[in-house]
Amino acid sequence: MSARLSLYTIPPHRAFADALAKGLIERFGKDPMRLARGIVLVPTNRAKRAITDAFVRASGGGLLLPRLVAVGDPELDEAAGPFLDPADDDDPVAPAVDPLQRRLILARLVQAAQPGIDAAEAVRLAGDLGRTLDQLLVEEVDPRRMRDITAGELSAHWQRSLDLFEIVLSKWPQALEKLGRIDLATRRNRLLGRVAMRWRSDPPDRFVCAAGITTSAPAIARLLRVVAGLPGGMVVFPGVDLAMPAEEWAMLGPFEPDPATGRRKRALETHPQFHLKLLIDRMGTQRGEIEQWRVATELDAPPARSKAIASAMMPAELTRGWSDLPAAERRLVQVRGLEVATPAEEAQAIALALREALETEGRTAALVTPDRALAKRVAAHCARWGIALDDSAGAPLASLPPGTLLLALAEAGAQAFAPLALLALLKHPLVAAGEDRLGWLEGARSLDLALRGPRPATGLAGIEAHLADPEGHDARVRRAALDWWREIAPILAPLETLYAGGAAPLPGLLAQLRETATMLCGEGLWSRADGRAAAALLDDLEREAAHGPALVEPESLAAMLRTLMDEVAVRPPQGGHPRLAIYGLIEARLQTADLMILAGLNEGVWPGLPAPDPWLAPRIRGELGLAGLERRIGLSAHDLAMGLGAREVLLTRAKRDAGAPTIASRFWLRLEALSGGLDRATELEAWVRALDDPGAHEPTARPEPRPPVATRPRTIPVTDVDRLKADPYAFYAKRMLRLRQLDPVDADPSAAWRGTAVHDVLEKWSKLDGCDPQALEPRVLGMLAGAHPMMRALWQPRLIEAVRWIVREIAARPQRRVLAVEREGAIDFAGVTLKGKFDRIDAMGDGTLGIVDYKTGQPPSTRAVRAGYSLQLGLLGLIAERGGFEGISGRASCFEYWSLARKGGEFGYIATPVDAGGKYGRMLPDEFVPVAAENFTETARAYLTGGAPFTAKLHPEYAPYSEYDQLMRRDEWYGRERC
Numbered sequence: 001m002s003a004r005l006s007l008y009t010i011p012p013h014r015a016f017a018d019a020l021a022k023g024l025i026e027r028f029g030k031d032p033m034r035l036a037r038g039i040v041l042v043p044t045n046r047a048k049r050a051i052t053d054a055f056v057r058a059s060g061g062g063l064l065l066p067r068l069v070a071v072g073d074p075e076l077d078e079a080a081g082p083f084l085d086p087a088d089d090d091d092p093v094a095p096a097v098d099p100l101q102r103r104l105i106l107a108r109l110v111q112a113a114q115p116g117i118d119a120a121e122a123v124r125l126a127g128d129l130g131r132t133l134d135q136l137l138v139e140e141v142d143p144r145r146m147r148d149i150t151a152g153e154l155s156a157h158w159q160r161s162l163d164l165f166e167i168v169l170s171k172w173p174q175a176l177e178k179l180g181r182i183d184l185a186t187r188r189n190r191l192l193g194r195v196a197m198r199w200r201s202d203p204p205d206r207f208v209c210a211a212g213i214t215t216s217a218p219a220i221a222r223l224l225r226v227v228a229g230l231p232g233g234m235v236v237f238p239g240v241d242l243a244m245p246a247e248e249w250a251m252l253g254p255f256e257p258d259p260a261t262g263r264r265k266r267a268l269e270t271h272p273q274f275h276l277k278l279l280i281d282r283m284g285t286q287r288g289e290i291e292q293w294r295v296a297t298e299l300d301a302p303p304a305r306s307k308a309i310a311s312a313m314m315p316a317e318l319t320r321g322w323s324d325l326p327a328a329e330r331r332l333v334q335v336r337g338l339e340v341a342t343p344a345e346e347a348q349a350i351a352l353a354l355r356e357a358l359e360t361e362g363r364t365a366a367l368v369t370p371d372r373a374l375a376k377r378v379a380a381h382c383a384r385w386g387i388a389l390d391d392s393a394g395a396p397l398a399s400l401p402p403g404t405l406l407l408a409l410a411e412a413g414a415q416a417f418a419p420l421a422l423l424a425l426l427k428h429p430l431v432a433a434g435e436d437r438l439g440w441l442e443g444a445r446s447l448d449l450a451l452r453g454p455r456p457a458t459g460l461a462g463i464e465a466h467l468a469d470p471e472g473h474d475a476r477v478r479r480a481a482l483d484w485w486r487e488i489a490p491i492l493a494p495l496e497t498l499y500a501g502g503a504a505p506l507p508g509l510l511a512q513l514r515e516t517a518t519m520l521c522g523e524g525l526w527s528r529a530d531g532r533a534a535a536a537l538l539d540d541l542e543r544e545a546a547h548g549p550a551l552v553e554p555e556s557l558a559a560m561l562r563t564l565m566d567e568v569a570v571r572p573p574q575g576g577h578p579r580l581a582i583y584g585l586i587e588a589r590l591q592t593a594d595l596m597i598l599a600g601l602n603e604g605v606w607p608g609l610p611a612p613d614p615w616l617a618p619r620i621r622g623e624l625g626l627a628g629l630e631r632r633i634g635l636s637a638h639d640l641a642m643g644l645g646a647r648e649v650l651l652t653r654a655k656r657d658a659g660a661p662t663i664a665s666r667f668w669l670r671l672e673a674l675s676g677g678l679d680r681a682t683e684l685e686a687w688v689r690a691l692d693d694p695g696a697h698e699p700t701a702r703p704e705p706r707p708p709v710a711t712r713p714r715t716i717p718v719t720d721v722d723r724l725k726a727d728p729y730a731f732y733a734k735r736m737l738r739l740r741q742l743d744p745v746d747a748d749p750s751a752a753w754r755g756t757a758v759h760d761v762l763e764k765w766s767k768l769d770g771c772d773p774q775a776l777e778p779r780v781l782g783m784l785a786g787a788h789p790m791m792r793a794l795w796q797p798r799l800i801e802a803v804r805w806i807v808r809e810i811a812a813r814p815q816r817r818v819l820a821v822e823r824e825g826a827i828d829f830a831g832v833t834l835k836g837k838f839d840r841i842d843a844m845g846d847g848t849l850g851i852v853d854y855k856t857g858q859p860p861s862t863r864a865v866r867a868g869y870s871l872q873l874g875l876l877g878l879i880a881e882r883g884g885f886e887g888i889s890g891r892a893s894c895f896e897y898w899s900l901a902r903k904g905g906e907f908g909y910i911a912t913p914v915d916a917g918g919k920y921g922r923m924l925p926d927e928f929v930p931v932a933a934e935n936f937t938e939t940a941r942a943y944l945t946g947g948a949p950f951t952a953k954l955h956p957e958y959a960p961y962s963e964y965d966q967l968m969r970r971d972e973w974y975g976r977e978r979c
Helices: 016-028 032-037 045-059 076-080 099-113 119-138 143-148 156-179 184-201 218-229 246-251 274-282 304-312 316-324 343-357 372-383 401-414 419-426 437-450 459-468 475-500 506-521 528-547 554-566 618-624 631-643 666-675 682-692 718-726 728-736 751-769 776-785 789-811 862-866 872-881 925-943
Strands: 007-010 039-042 067-070 208-211 233-238 290-292 335-340 365-368 580-583 595-598 648-654 715-717 817-829 832-843 849-855 892-903 906-911
Touching: 007 016, 016 032, 016 045, 016 208, 039 045, 045 067, 099 119, 099 156, 099 528, 119 156, 119 184, 119 554, 143 156, 143 618, 184 218, 208 218, 218 233, 218 274, 233 274, 274 631, 304 666, 316 666, 335 343, 335 666, 335 682, 343 365, 343 372, 343 595, 343 648, 343 682, 372 580, 401 419, 401 475, 401 506, 401 528, 401 554, 419 437, 437 475, 459 475, 475 506, 475 554, 506 528, 506 554, 528 554, 595 631, 648 666, 715 718, 718 728, 718 832, 718 872, 718 925, 751 776, 751 789, 751 817, 751 832, 751 849, 776 789, 789 892, 789 906, 817 872, 817 925, 832 872, 849 872, 872 892, 872 925, 892 925
Parallel strands: 007 233, 007 290, 039 067, 039 208, 208 233, 335 648, 365 580, 365 595, 595 648, 715 832, 849 892
Antiparallel strands: 817 832, 832 849, 892 906
């Protein structure tokens, strides 16, 4: 082996993959077979693709590529071929445990150590436990070392986590031994160790190049050391800063423990060079032994860019020297910044920049961002121009149609098919996809309408009882949905039965979930890449479920599936746009383009927040030699530094996100401070504003429809008179356009719903029970029996107290007699038909009539009555006096609201709109009906028999309802008409 190590670095300003491919072709391409026999070790499969593309660009024609091996590939031995793990090996490396199998075993162990947690939480904790275990194995730290660490200073919750971690890890090796397998990280370490040993003793007769690998794991470092010393070996690092002063390089760490205290000085893990320094140290070499890879490409930026990047990433205590740097070391030529107001504007601007790149023949552009929502928005904007862009980072299965369908199905079962969960499932785009989709949606729409309002009784039977109720609200709509529902309910019944049975083995739950999903969606659910990923996950779960928790609560199935699906990334197929790309940070490594757009530069996004470790306290991690939680910040800083090396760079951020103002990324602030202010992409800002600029704002005028008099209604109920007078447009929309507001699905009982229910109870009590005092409470309890338990618990005590008050009040007035309840009537008056329905009419002791209206809330104010509104009782008295109610005649002298609301500490009180005085003026009972008749006549002649326009919000102070505000575009004109 050669004494000299072959170590190189490609600086940030140079396109890594292209420079590497070009350099290897120059060195070994004279003999095509020599190049083809070579081995290139790369970090990931994505890097493997990037270097393959670079070889194609550099070759200019046909080329036999060297073997490219991704050391991060889970199937490392299969990817590398026989040179890594030959078939004739006398001592083969044991196979690795399946990741899902390991997770379920760990979940079972966690649940055994903490019996109180459910299966979903156990699976989530097992995932974190597995990641922590992998870090120990990758760093070759024996987990038993934790027993030697003094943890007395830890807080109670960290001590509990540490104790649980030790319990689980003490049993995990036994489970592995029983399976005859080892951890994947252990297997990779052993495979890499064997390669290093074999190459050290028997160097290969071909070149070996390790390129772009920055992982500082000990096994990787040992292999790279061997590769660097091979006769045909070389290691090519990305972006090692050879110009950094030695003092600054030493400041990065890691540091040896203090002999006196045993404490270790904290390393600068957030620095972009730290992980590279750690790797170089572990290789047993020095930075001075590294040379520059002196191969230029057409995609290179000016060399001064690398120096500016290094200056920007200085340790914090050295940044005070920025002002003394020469201009060349501070200048960021062809690096521009774009700072916009919102993420929507940021996505729009990025899409425009990508679209602009296509205007130059051969020009390439790439978006790099850790913000997957931003990437999705950009792809949607580009789709408007027919540009299909896939996010190479992929999307979690939980957010894709098959995943959302399975989650919706599990959630619906867990909620006993509550309306919201049920409708979300039945309206899913994969359900009944195909020729029958339209008919299915019609049925789902009818069920949606029927389930509006308060939640029915739980389960499929509760929904059927709700639809079959002949006396319920909107009985006609319910009947329309009932036949369709009876065809659908049998599909869901097996799942309901399974959920009702309590905790069950996971395979049975998954099998029923899969069968129900297939019945709803057909085989199309499992087609395409996302469907195949969902099918594979369910198949693996069913196969490995025996290793996990013995029983799973059906209610936790949705949470468990979401946890697992969030970790399954479904990536687009090979290919994509030839000149544009969207990358995540990992996918962007070793990639380059003419224009690199580095987006989402806000704190918490780039860099992201350090992921917490729920198992090991930061001090324990430090004493074990594990990476600090902030090391990922250093990795993301290196990703940014390499992205900044492109020929042209656009940095973007939004000043606020969906909920609050954002804080600019520390990297953004450093670049701004170093350069004295980034050049701004002002033309992009202008284009974004121009796209959304409507030109002139021309608010709409207040709506005043004036339909022909002949088409105006000639019948009006007393309850609509106030609406017609205060907000004529709302009356027009309701009565002439026949538009009505739908109740929300699974709504809290509204005042209108409660009032209807109470009126129905009181009507039956009077007509069927003869106002028997003993029969009212059972009527109320019967009405509440089918209500939601929460509503029953909150409303029943109040309502019972209020109806007892009604019984007492009726008994306290023996001189009054109930004549009739809930009866409709009508009269012809003022050229129209006035109709109404009273709650109760009493015969008073003097032979006159008493008009009573029940209210579940507050009665109308006296102020409204004096202003000519809330005259319903007076209009009902008018109908009664003119014989509009069959069997009732006489003069109305008493007008009362019997409110069931709380007043004076008790439920129930009587209010009247007439009195002999008060601050709003005097109105005697004998005056009430004439006043109501006069107001109604004036209103009817203006709007019903006359041609007055139906003006929107004519008297807004008496028009509190808002269901037609959007239709009248209220916010566009309200308040402006006075300007």
